[in-house]
Amino acid sequence: MSLHGKVALVTGGAQGIGRAGVEHLLENGAKVALVDLNQSVGEECKSDLDGQFGEDNCIFIQCDVTDARKLRDAFQNTVEKFGRLDIVINNAGINNEKNWEKTIEVNLTSVIQGTYLALEHMSKEYGKEGGVIINISSMAAFLHSPHQPVYTATKHGVIGFSRAIAQDASEQGNYGVRINTLCPAFVDTQLLRTVEHEETMGKFVKYKDEFKQRMDKYGVLKPSLIAEGMLRMITDESLNGAVMKITCSKGIHFHTYEPLSA
Ligand SMILES: NC(=O)C1=CN([C@@H]2O[C@H](COP(=O)(O)OP(=O)(O)OC[C@H]3O[C@@H](n4cnc5c(N)ncnc54)[C@H](O)[C@@H]3O)[C@@H](O)[C@H]2O)C=CC1
Numbered sequence: 001m002s003l004h005g006k007v008a009l010v011t012g013g014a015q016g017i018g019r020a021g022v023e024h025l026l027e028n029g030a031k032v033a034l035v036d037l038n039q040s041v042g043e044e045c046k047s048d049l050d051g052q053f054g055e056d057n058c059i060f061i062q063c064d065v066t067d068a069r070k071l072r073d074a075f076q077n078t079v080e081k082f083g084r085l086d087i088v089i090n091n092a093g094i095n096n097e098k099n100w101e102k103t104i105e106v107n108l109t110s111v112i113q114g115t116y117l118a119l120e121h122m123s124k125e126y127g128k129e130g131g132v133i134i135n136i137s138s139m140a141a142f143l144h145s146p147h148q149p150v151y152t153a154t155k156h157g158v159i160g161f162s163r164a165i166a167q168d169a170s171e172q173g174n175y176g177v178r179i180n181t182l183c184p185a186f187v188d189t190q191l192l193r194t195v196e197h198e199e200t201m202g203k204f205v206k207y208k209d210e211f212k213q214r215m216d217k218y219g220v221l222k223p224s225l226i227a228e229g230m231l232r233m234i235t236d237e238s239l240n241g242a243v244m245k246i247t248c249s250k251g252i253h254f255h256t257y258e259p260l261s262a
């Protein structure tokens with residue numbers, strides 16, 4: 001899949017992993033809507049990207065992904081601006097064990113909502129041309145860290161939902177939409193700093209030194225490597241229902257599942 005002439009929507013696209021993904025998409029000729037809660041960081045990001053890639057290739061849409069109506073409008077505005085939609089990256093996420101209900105809303109409910117909206121705008125079942133969805137999970141889904149139980153649960157949920165809907169898309173329906181999941185290990189972004197604070201970690205903040213030891217042990221990745229993984233999941237048309245892992249020790253690789261036996 002060539003990215004020239006394609007249109008992408010990236011949630012949480014104003015900084016961190018999302019922004020790295022947006023930059024890679026623009027570098028490869030796509031037009032991008034970056035959808036983010038943070039107005040000031042979003043505007044600054046859009047202004048930087050305009051300088052790098054030209055003014056008509058990127059829009060910033062301020063939107064809380066947990067607001068279903070606003071998320072629907074963000075998809076609609078993207079299609080109205082660029083005329084089509086081909087790639088959706090449901091990336092916005094938080095790490096908040098204290099307000100764990102919010103963590104479920106942002107990390108799981110909004111990913112489900114974003115996937116269904118993406119299908120409405122891209123699926124052949126709705127008369128559209130097909131496309132690709134990437135849902136961002138985490139290596140936390142494989143480590144079962146006792147220090148972040150709800151974050152871990154949401155990231156498990158993202159994998160389960162994405163694999164189930166990918167199978168539906170390829171086997172039951174004729175969506176023409178591939179759905180893949182990406183699981184990074186630690187990445188150097190603002191989210192990683194949340195381990196320092198009681199207002200995000202709640203009672204688990206007492207483990208902050210342990211968290212840091214884990215980061216020293218496993219290493220911390222650069223957002224640009226995660227963006228490379230995203231690009232591969234978009235351009236490699238053989239990938240559907242795939243679960244990509246990205247770690248310092250093994251780089252970009254895939255999780256394998258045993259076939260079910262009777
Ligand atoms: N940084 C890390 O070590 C890892 C991060 N991830 C996942 O990667 C994704 C991106 O995280 P990072 O770039 O690290 O975080 P980040 O905190 O640097 O960036 C997240 C972006 O999402 C936006 N956002 C947060 N809540 C939102 C909402 N309700 N509506 C719209 N936008 C919202 C923020 O404003 C921010 O721009 C998340 O899903 C995270 O769980 C996965 C594995 C490791």
Ligand SMILES: CCCCC/C=C\C=C\C(=O)C/C=C\C/C=C\CCCC(=O)O
Nearest residue numbers: 095138139140145185186211218247249
């Ligand atoms: C346990 C630390 C909690 C830190 C919470 C903050 C951010 C969350 C980040 C993630 O989503 C990443 C979580 C875990 C993956 C870490 C390393 C796995 C590396 C495995 C390997 O190299 O084989």
